[in-house]
Amino acid sequence: MASVTLKDLTKEFKEVVAVNKLNLEIKDKEFLVLVGPSGCGKTTALRMIAGLEEATSGEILIGDRLVNDVSPKDRDIAMVFQNYALYPHMSVYDNMSFGLRLKRVPSGSPWPFNTRRAFSKQEIDRRVNEAAKLLGLENLLQRKPKQLSGGQRQRVALGRAIVREPKVFLMDEPLSNLDAKLRVQTRAELIKLHRRLGITTIYVTHDQVEAMTMGDRIAVMNHGVMQQCDTPLNLYNRPANMFVAGFIGSPAMNFIPVKVGQSGDSIIIDSGSFKVTLPENKAECVRSYIGKECIFGIRPEDIYDRNLEGLVKPTPGNTIKVGVDVVEPLGNDVEMYLTAGTFNLIAMIDSKTQARSGETIEVVLDMEKSHLFDKETEKALY
Numbered sequence: 001m002a003s004v005t006l007k008d009l010t011k012e013f014k015e016v017v018a019v020n021k022l023n024l025e026i027k028d029k030e031f032l033v034l035v036g037p038s039g040c041g042k043t044t045a046l047r048m049i050a051g052l053e054e055a056t057s058g059e060i061l062i063g064d065r066l067v068n069d070v071s072p073k074d075r076d077i078a079m080v081f082q083n084y085a086l087y088p089h090m091s092v093y094d095n096m097s098f099g100l101r102l103k104r105v106p107s108g109s110p111w112p113f114n115t116r117r118a119f120s121k122q123e124i125d126r127r128v129n130e131a132a133k134l135l136g137l138e139n140l141l142q143r144k145p146k147q148l149s150g151g152q153r154q155r156v157a158l159g160r161a162i163v164r165e166p167k168v169f170l171m172d173e174p175l176s177n178l179d180a181k182l183r184v185q186t187r188a189e190l191i192k193l194h195r196r197l198g199i200t201t202i203y204v205t206h207d208q209v210e211a212m213t214m215g216d217r218i219a220v221m222n223h224g225v226m227q228q229c230d231t232p233l234n235l236y237n238r239p240a241n242m243f244v245a246g247f248i249g250s251p252a253m254n255f256i257p258v259k260v261g262q263s264g265d266s267i268i269i270d271s272g273s274f275k276v277t278l279p280e281n282k283a284e285c286v287r288s289y290i291g292k293e294c295i296f297g298i299r300p301e302d303i304y305d306r307n308l309e310g311l312v313k314p315t316p317g318n319t320i321k322v323g324v325d326v327v328e329p330l331g332n333d334v335e336m337y338l339t340a341g342t343f344n345l346i347a348m349i350d351s352k353t354q355a356r357s358g359e360t361i362e363v364v365l366d367m368e369k370s371h372l373f374d375k376e377t378e379k380a381l382y
């Protein structure tokens, strides 16, 4: 088992900075998710850790060992790719054991006998059978890949990585070729597997739901730069900037340009179309912004129908008038497209709501859960 430490890890492809000074400490046994939109540098970061791509600058440590110059096969890492290629003519058993059968170590004898097989037949058998049991593949070991379902094939690809008993797993969007239902199921299996094996894992995905459900911690990247690394709940509740705030959560957080004002001791957030009051505990961080423009953020699930018993008590400082554009029932909640003056808002409202499209209603904003961002730096003020 091992920790992985990245220090100012950077990769430049000519003028493209794919990964820009990435600093991360992945603890022993941790499941860290690297998430971000396509092209933000996730695969490049993973390939550098695996040794498949040379870092332009910075350091990679596995445990205490600097591995920048260590070859991929000596890094004690196993990588699972999005496009796992199984050998079509080989059985599941042979696909899983292939790497082990091929691996050779120095024997101490002169050439051509200077290497020997790294693993005995018994050892290979033990590892494949153990992995097969873990993955529910025991009865499929003699099948060929074409006789398997997509999910089973994906498990064989995982099995191939598991039999190597690596110190670190690197997974690059390993579920993206599966259909939605199977993806959810395999996601749960992977988490269970990680609990059982306790192998340090770095898991790459562009899917924020996958990130939120799987990660002990999540590192959010954009344009090669890490934006924030924290637990799923902290990312959701305390996003460091507008990018993270908008990326984590679905439907995404509403952003509205506002002006910060003052009324007595209270801080007023004024969009031009509506005014709300900041709770006292947030006022201090915002005081220096009085008179300035900011971006106000509120998540759809933190907006309540005034006419329903909600978690938040309506006050003049948190209640606004909105027009109802579209109402989309989703079961427990309805997704509502609202207009507040010139602004559009999305709200997730309890399905007991009587509001219909075309009406004007009052909604209550949970100001305790609101966010305010600096307009220039896009950094969160609280």
Ligand SMILES: Nc1ncnc2c1ncn2[C@@H]1O[C@H](COP(=O)(O)OP(=O)(O)O)[C@@H](O)[C@H]1O
Residues within 6 Å of the ligand: 013, 016, 017, 018, 036, 037, 038, 039, 040, 041, 042, 043, 044, 045
């Ligand atoms: N071999 C390469 N040569 C040139 N540019 C590359 C190469 N690999 C990746 N890039 C660029 O680096 C950036 C990050 O790519 P990548 O790490 O694949 O992103 P992600 O996995 O997050 O989608 C992209 O702009 C991509 O075009």
Ligand SMILES: [Mg+2]
Residues within 6 Å of the ligand: 042, 043, 044
């Ligand atoms: Mg990628």
